[in-house]
Each structure stands twice: as C-alpha cells, then as structure tokens.
Amino acid sequence: MNIQTSKLLLRHQLLEGAKRRISREPYRCFSCSIRHAQHQSQPPKSPQDTPGTTHFGFEKVAEALKEQRVGAVFSSVASSYDTMNDLMSLGIHRLWKDHFVRNLNPGRNPLTSLSASERGWNILDIAGGTGDIAFRMLDHASTINNDAHTRVTVADINPDMLAEGKKRALATPYARSPRLKFVEANAEKLDMIPDSSVDLYTVAFGIRNFTHKDAAIREAYRVLKPGGVFACLEFSKVNNSVFDALYKRWSFGAIPLIGQLVAGDRDSYQYLVESIERFPSQTEFRDMIQEAGFLVPGQGWEDLTGGIAAVHKGVKPI
Amino acid sequence: MAPPARLSNSIFGIFRATSFRPALLRKCRLYHSYEYSQPPPFSATASAILASAITHVPSYGFTSTALKLGAGDAGYLDVSTNLLPRGVFDLVNYHLIMQRLALKDNVQFPSASEQGTAKKLGIGAKVRTLTLARLRANEPIIHRWQEALAIMAQPSYVPTSLAELARLADEIWFLAGDTSVDTSWYTKRASLSAIYSATEIFMTQDTSKDFTETEQFLDARLEDVTRIGGFLGALGEWVDYTGHSAVNVLRSKGVRI
Numbered sequence: 128m129n130i131q132t133s134k135l136l137l138r139h140q141l142l143e144g145a146k147r148r149i150s151r152e153p154y155r156c157f158s159c160s161i162r163h164a165q166h167q168s169q170p171p172k173s174p175q176d177t178p179g180t181t182h183f184g185f186e187k188v189a190e191a192l193k194e195q196r197v198g199a200v201f202s203s204v205a206s207s208y209d210t211m212n213d214l215m216s217l218g219i220h221r222l223w224k225d226h227f228v229r230n231l232n233p234g235r236n237p238l239t240s241l242s243a244s245e246r247g248w249n250i251l252d253i254a255g256g257t258g259d260i261a262f263r264m265l266d267h268a269s270t271i272n273n274d275a276h277t278r279v280t281v282a283d284i285n286p287d288m289l290a291e292g293k294k295r296a297l298a299t300p301y302a303r304s305p306r307l308k309f310v311e312a313n314a315e316k317l318d319m320i321p322d323s324s325v326d327l328y329t330v331a332f333g334i335r336n337f338t339h340k341d342a343a344i345r346e347a348y349r350v351l352k353p354g355g356v357f358a359c360l361e362f363s364k365v366n367n368s369v370f371d372a373l374y375k376r377w378s379f380g381a382i383p384l385i386g387q388l389v390a391g392d393r394d395s396y397q398y399l400v401e402s403i404e405r406f407p408s409q410t411e412f413r414d415m416i417q418e419a420g421f422l423v424p425g426q427g428w429e430d431l432t433g434g435i436a437a438v439h440k441g442v443k444p445i
Numbered sequence: 446m447a448p449p450a451r452l453s454n455s456i457f458g459i460f461r462a463t464s465f466r467p468a469l470l471r472k473c474r475l476y477h478s479y480e481y482s483q484p485p486p487f488s489a490t491a492s493a494i495l496a497s498a499i500t501h502v503p504s505y506g507f508t509s510t511a512l513k514l515g516a517g518d519a520g521y522l523d524v525s526t527n528l529l530p531r532g533v534f535d536l537v538n539y540h541l542i543m544q545r546l547a548l549k550d551n552v553q554f555p556s557a558s559e560q561g562t563a564k565k566l567g568i569g570a571k572v573r574t575l576t577l578a579r580l581r582a583n584e585p586i587i588h589r590w591q592e593a594l595a596i597m598a599q600p601s602y603v604p605t606s607l608a609e610l611a612r613l614a615d616e617i618w619f620l621a622g623d624t625s626v627d628t629s630w631y632t633k634r635a636s637l638s639a640i641y642s643a644t645e646i647f648m649t650q651d652t653s654k655d656f657t658e659t660e661q662f663l664d665a666r667l668e669d670v671t672r673i674g675g676f677l678g679a680l681g682e683w684v685d686y687t688g689h690s691a692v693n694v695l696r697s698k699g700v701r702i
C-alpha cells in the first residue's frame with residue numbers, strides 16, 4: 128500500500144467516523160480554521176507588544192486586522208471541523224463540555240423556587256456560534272432540574288457561525304421556543320444586553336480569539352446580575368512538565384499535519400495551536416478575572432485532563 | 446434532658462485551655478480552635494451562603510437545593526453557589542469545621558482549683574465528654590448524615606474528610622488537656638478517630654430515646670481500647686470520676702458509668 132492510498136484510507140475512516148457522530152452530536156467547534164495566516168513567525172522574544180498590534184497565533188497583526196482574520200477563520204465552516212475536534216482532543220472535548228455544564232448545574236427546581244416571579248436562569252453564551260453549549264444548558268435545566276423556563280442567548284461575532292447554530296437548533300426541541308435566541312455581537316461590546324440582567328455568562332473555547340480579553344471580562348461583569356457567574360472553558364497550560372512536553376510535541380507536530388491531511392489546511396491549525404500556546408496561564412487568567420472585580424471560588428479554576436483545558440469561574444459580588 | 450456535656454459545664458464552671466504546645470507540634474496543626482489568627486477556611490461570601498444553607502439541611506439534606514436556598518437567603522442567586530468549588534461537599538465540610546470549632550464553647554471543664562480535690566476529672570473522662578458532645582452536635586441533622594457520609598466517601602473528597610477527622614481527634618485531645626508528646630501521640634489520635642467514626646455511623650441508625658444506645662456504644666468502644674491497647678493505660682479510666690456526686694448526677698441522667 129503506498130502513502131497515497133493510506134492517506135485516502137485514513138481520510139475515509141475519519142470522515143465516516145465524523146458522519147456517524149454528526150447524526151448524534153450537534154456541531155462542535157473549538158478548532159479554528161484560517162486561510163489567511165500564510166507565514167508563521169517564531170514566538171516573539173520580548174513580551175512587550177508594539178502598541179496597536181495584537182497576536183494572531185504567534186504572528187503579530189494590527190488589532191483591527193485580528194478581528195477580521197478571526198472572522199475569516201470562522202466563516203469557512205469546513206465540514207472537517209468535527210473530525211478535527213475529535214482528533215485533537217481525542218474526543219475529550221465533549222466530556223469537558225458535559226462536565227462544564229453539569230458542574231454549573233443550570234436551572235431552578237420549581238419545587239424549591241421561593242418566588243414564582245424569578246423563574247429559570249437567564250444565560251448568555253458568548254462565542255457560542257454553533258449552540259453546542261446552549262443546547263447542553265437547556266437539556267440540563269430541563270431534565271435535571273425540571274426547569275422549563277431557563278433561557279439561553281447565544282451571541283457570536285460571526286453570522287455564519289450563528290446560521291450554523293440556528294440550523295442545528297432545528298434538530299433540538301428548542302428551535303422555535305422563546306428559550307433560545309441568537310444574536311450577532313462582539314464580546315467586547317455587548318450594547319444590546321442590559322446591565323445586571325444575566326445569571327450566568329459562559330464562554331467556551333472562544334475567549335482566546337478575542338482581541339481585548341480584559342474588555343470582554345469587564346463587559347461580562349457589567350451584564351451579570353450581582354451574584355451572577357462568569358464561567359470560561361478554554362485550553363490552558365499543562366501542569367506536568369513531562370506531559371506538557373508530550374502534548375506540545377503532539378499539538379505542534381501532529382495537529383497541523385492532520386489538519387493538512389484532513390482539511391488540506393495546515394496554516395489554520397497552526398494558528399489554532401499557537402493561539403492556545405499564547406493564552407495566559409491559569410493563574411494569570413484568574414488574576415484578570417479578579418481584577419475585573421469578581422470573587423473566585425477556591426483557587427479560581429479547575430484543570431481538566433492535566434491542564435490541557437481549564438474552567439475558570441468568577442462570581443459578581445452583591 | 447441536658448446532655449452531660451452541658452451538665453458538666455453548668456456544674457463545674459469554666460475551664461480555660463492553657464495552650465502549652467511544643468513548638469514543633471504546633472506547626473503541623475494549624476486548625477486548633479485557639480489559633481484564631483488563622484484565616485478562616487471559607488471566604489466571607491462563601492461563609493454567608495453556607496451558614497444559611499446549613500439551616501435548610503434538616504429539610505433538604507446536604508444537597509444543591511439546600512445550597513441554592515442558602516444562597517437566596519444570603520441575598521445571592523442560585524447560580525452563585527458556583528462560588529463553592531466542591532459544591533455539596535463544601536456544605537458537609539462546613540458543618541464539620543464549624544462543629545469542631547464550636548466544641549470548645551460547648552464543653553468547658555472546671556480548672557483544677559475550681560474543681561477542688563474531690564472532683565478531679567481525668568483526661569479519659571474529658572475525652573469521653575467531648576466526643577459525646579461532638580456527636581450530639583449532629584442531632585439536628587442526624588437523619589441526613591448518611592447522605593453526608595456518602596458524599597465524604599467519594600474518592601476525591603476522602604483525603605479532606607480524613608484530615609478533618611484527624612483534626613477533630615486532635616482538638617478533643619487538646620481540649621481534654623492532653624499535652625503529652627510521646628510516641629502515643631499518633632496512636633491516641635488514630636484510635637479516637639476510629640472510635641468517633643464508628644460511633645457516628647452507629648448514631649445514624651440509633652432510634653433509642655435521646656440516643657442512649659449511641660452513648661452505650663461509645664463507652665463500649667472506649668473500654669475496648671483501654672483493654673486491648675495497653676498504651677493508653679497511663680491515662681487511667683475513660684470514665685474515672687473521682688467525684689462521686691458527679692457520677693451519681695450523670696447516672697441519674699441515664700449515663701451508664
């Protein structure tokens with residue numbers, strides 16, 4: 128068997144696997160595809176950024192450009208996303224999302240709700256594009272807490288991702304219910320969301336794409352009710368050095384290669400692994416959350432799978 | 446009927462714990478009730494939510510429902526319970542810590558001078574009184590305690606639960622006035638931990654009036670240790686009241702001595 132046929136065979140198997148999963152699983156995206164990042168540079172030596180520029184992976188670009196480029200990433204809604212996501216996390220990202228939602232325990236049990244006026248939670252899922260987190264939230268509220276009132280607003284900067292989410296919503300019981308809403312919005316400027324109106328703000332695999340993470344966290348603080356919770360699921364820093372070395376080798380070496388193989392798009396996946404590598408460490412990100420005024424539970428975060436991903440939370444004080 | 450702990454309190458007045466602790470031992474035990482300079486184990490907000498949640502445990506158990514109701518009482522939202530990283534285990538742990546810290550106020554022994562010569566309470570008897578007082582603090586939630594035990598038995602919570610049990614044993618020996626630092630230090634704490642947890646489980650199934658069977662069970666376990674473990678012999682009897690009047694008062698209250 129020559130290399131060409133084995134490549135084809137692998138590709139075939141992957142697509143088959145992906146198809147089977149698609150029928151059961153809603154759209155999942157934490158990988159990001161970009162066609163514009165043509166040349167990769169080495170990680171910048173100095174941590175000091177030139178004013179007006181920001182990171183696009185390890186590449187430095189003008190801030191205005193980043194938004195545009197990230198937009199382009201998510202506009203190319205490639206059919207290989209699901210396959211890639213599963214390959215990259217070995218399928219674990221689904222467990223992470225399940226854990227994320229279960230742990231937040233969304234929904235009010237009607238048996239113990241004290242006042243009838245405060246029914247259900249108002250959840251805002253930022254960068255929620257495909258509705259992946261939103262559907263899980265609504266399922267959990269309905270089946271675990273018997274709460275038929277909790278509602279989710281999915282906000283994303285990219286209309287194509289929102290369109291994909293709406294399409295996928297048709298396969299859920301929430302498609303035309305008032306419990307699910309889609310809005311086009313930049314996380315850094317949520318003007319359409321009133322102050323102190325949200326119980327739970329979630330962002331899963333989205334925040335590392337934001338140009339101004341601190342601005343996004345401040346917006347989260349503004350829209351949350353006192354006592355409301357900010358929760359973020361994101362790739363993070365592996366905390367065991369041996370595991371870290373292995374994972375870096377895997378992510379920097381294998382992932383772009385698989386990207387090339389499956390999607391024919393090596394550069395996009397190069398951007399993905401680099402943007403993960405550039406994201407602040409668990410402690411740095413916890414400090415950013417505290418600086419915005421949030422109280423953090425315990426140490427402030429929970430590592431998942433040895434720190435490949437982490438959940439950070441903050442509670443807005445009353 | 447007043448539990449014997451309160452009884453001894455009213456009869457004998459107040460015992461002040463002199464805090465003679467060898468520096469080395471003090472270092473590894475940071476949670477003694479007398480060491481109030483230590484930061485509290487829960488933040489102010491978490492404490493507010495937990496303190497309210499505890500009042501819902503008799504009706505709702507150690508559940509996320511009790512936590513949510515507690516958050517509501519404290520002026521927070523359902524979702525604010527996310528401030529507790531370990532959820533219902535934090536509620537169980539809060540109960541354990543608060544009751545351990547409350548022990549020194551619930552049970553106060555008379556000092557040697559206040560006691561006079563006739564009524565000297567031995568360390569063993571004090572340990573018994575303190576253990577019983579701590580068990581009695583579970584009375585309001587005893588019908589929910591098996592739930593709590595199940596939560597504590599979850600693998601990720603076992604180390605913390607055991608550490609807290611060890612701190613309780615340590616606190617009891619300390620409040621009983623045991624200042625010895627010999628090799629029996631660990632054995633004393635280990636055997637008291639074992640006795641305490643066995644009795645605690647027994648108590649969840651005890652339907653006798655005023656938990657008299659739990660008291661009997663505790664005494665039997667303490668006697669076992671005295672009989673089998675010669676190392677504790679030096680402490681004398683667990684129930685060696687030399688003051689006859691005290692013994693008789695306790696007997697009349699149903700304590701088997």
Ligand SMILES: C[S@@+](CC[C@H](N)C(=O)[O-])C[C@H]1O[C@@H](n2cnc3c(N)ncnc32)[C@H](O)[C@@H]1O
Nearest residue numbers: 156157201254256284285288313314331333336
């Ligand atoms: C990797 S996907 C994550 C999708 C989903 N939350 C999940 O976990 O599968 C990242 C999303 O972030 C969105 N995004 C990027 N920058 C954004 C911004 N500034 N404001 C809102 N959404 C943004 C993208 O459009 C994309 O849908």
